[in-house]
Structure formats: structure tokens, C-alpha cells
Amino acid sequence: MGNIQPMITLHDISVSRDERQILSITAHIPTTGITAVIGPNGSGKTTLLKLLHGLIEADEGSYSPGSQQLGSALVLHHTPLIKASVRCNLAMVRDSSSNTKITESDIDSALASVGLSHLKNQSALKLSAGERQRLSLARAKLQRPQVILLDEPTANLDPSTTEQVETIIKNLALEGCGVIFTSHHLGQVQSLSDQVVFLADGQCLEVSNTENFFKHPQSDQAKKFIHRELGWK
Numbered sequence: 001m002g003n004i005q006p007m008i009t010l011h012d013i014s015v016s017r018d019e020r021q022i023l024s025i026t027a028h029i030p031t032t033g034i035t036a037v038i039g040p041n042g043s044g045k046t047t048l049l050k051l052l053h054g055l056i057e058a059d060e061g062s063y064s065p066g067s068q069q070l071g072s073a074l075v076l077h078h079t080p081l082i083k084a085s086v087r088c089n090l091a092m093v094r095d096s097s098s099n100t101k102i103t104e105s106d107i108d109s110a111l112a113s114v115g116l117s118h119l120k121n122q123s124a125l126k127l128s129a130g131e132r133q134r135l136s137l138a139r140a141k142l143q144r145p146q147v148i149l150l151d152e153p154t155a156n157l158d159p160s161t162t163e164q165v166e167t168i169i170k171n172l173a174l175e176g177c178g179v180i181f182t183s184h185h186l187g188q189v190q191s192l193s194d195q196v197v198f199l200a201d202g203q204c205l206e207v208s209n210t211e212n213f214f215k216h217p218q219s220d221q222a223k224k225f226i227h228r229e230l231g232w233k
């Protein structure tokens with residue numbers, strides 16, 4: 001993982017679908033440490049991650065570094081796995097920084113880092129939801145991204161598996177990989193993230209240090225959102 005630029009600058013980004021603007025953003029999104037992208041359902045969180053990764057393009061506007069330079073790995077809700085062993089699902093990965101194939105020892109250490117070594121030869125399609133998520137994280141990590149983009153990484157996981165995934169996220173950040181994740185769990189956002197990006201109706205209304213955001217939200221939308229979700233003040 002090379003030197004990460006500290007932020008992505010988005011300028012007048014516009015994404016529309018079915019003649020409706022679903023993203024309209026000018027903002028600086030941090031790429032170091034752990035950043036949580038939060039906001040109500042449909043506010044554009046997943047669309048933003050897909051845009052940063054280059055899975056979708058903006059209709060207007062620009063962002064820098066672009067997806068090619070950013071070198072990100074994206075883990076969506078239901079990352080597809082191939083009908084083969086856990087090992088095979090990792091062996092197909094290429095290192096995005098050098099485009100080289102992954103070695104057996106890379107696979108072993110990625111599996112160990114997510115606690116899946118014992119399932120190396122099991123069929124990936126037989127994994128539980130939590131194991132699938134950990135495999136997806138191992139696969140993303142093997143790409144040696146500068147930034148890892150995670151869409152609701154702990155949705156539908158039990159508390160103990162949630163904790164395991166949160167530990168993996170913290171370790172990724174400690175190893176120098178930027179993490180940008182979406183979440184509806186504000187308790188998790190408070191304990192895990194360094195920064196918050198708050199979206200509402202496709203717009204970025206706040207980018208702030210996490211503690212500041214929860215203590216002193218600036219926009220009425222953020223105040224209402226926190227109040228609704230946390231029953232705050």
C-alpha cells in the first residue's frame with residue numbers, strides 16, 4: 001500500500017438515474033483513517049462508493065484522484081462468490097498495484113487475518129453470512145488497495161461477527177489502508193470512525209471529525225437524523 005492522498009476532491013459531481021438526480025456533490029472525502037458515510041435510506045451512500053470505485057460514472061463534474069489513481073477495492077452487500085473453494089475465490093484475485101498473481105502464502109496470510117484458515121478448502125457457497133463477509137474482506141485486502149470501500153459491512157450480522165468484522169476494519173486501518181464504509185448503526189460509527197461524511201437527498205451536507213459531528217452537527221438535516229437515530233436531545 002503506497003502513499004495515500006489524504007482526500008478525494010469531488011467537484012460538482014452529478015449522477016442521475018431515470019431522469020432523477022441521485023447524487024449532487026461537491027466535497028472533500030478523507031481517504032486516510034476510517035471514514036463513515038452516513039445518511040437516511042436512499043441518500044446516495046452506495047452510489048457514492050460505486051462512483052469512487054469507478055463502477056459508475058458521473059454525468060457531470062469531476063473528482064481527483066479518479067478511480068484509476070485511487071486504487072480502491074469495493075465490497076458491496078452481496079459480493080458474488082464463485083462456486084469453488086474459499087481458496088479458489090482468493091486465488092483469482094490480482095494485486096491491483098502490480099497486476100501480479102497472488103501467491104499461496106498471500107492467500108494463507110489473508111485467510112489468517114480474517115480468521116478463516118480452517119475453511120480454506122470448503123466450498124465458498126456454503127459459508128455463513130459472516131464467513132462470506134470475512135472472505136469478501138480477505139479478497140479485497142489481497143488486492144492491496146490504498147482505500148477499501150465497504151457498503152454496510154456488518155448489515156445482518158450477529159453481535160459477535162459484527163465485532164470480528166469491526167476488528168478486521170480497525171486492523172486494515174492500522175496497516176495503513178484507508179477505509180470508507182457506510183453504516184446505519186450510529187453507535188458503530190461513533191466507536192469505529194475518525195471522520196463522518198453526512199449525505200441527505202444525494203448531497204453531502206457535512207464532512208467532519210466524528211466526535212464533532214455528533215456533538216455539533218451543523219445542518220438541520222444532520223441534527224434531525226441524529227435525533228431520530230439516537231434519540232439525542
Ligand SMILES: Nc1ncnc2c1ncn2[C@@H]1O[C@H](COP(=O)(O)OP(=O)(O)OP(=O)(O)O)[C@@H](O)[C@H]1O
Pocket residue numbers: 017018022039040041042043044045046047048
Ligand atoms: N440504477 C438505479 N436506477 C434508478 N435509481 C437508482 C439506481 N441506483 C440507485 N438509485 C436511486 O438512487 C438513490 C440513492 O441510492 P443509494 O443506494 O445510493 O442510497 P443509500 O443511501 O445507499 O440507501 P440505503 O441506506 O437504503 O442503502 C435511491 O433513491 C435509489 O432508489
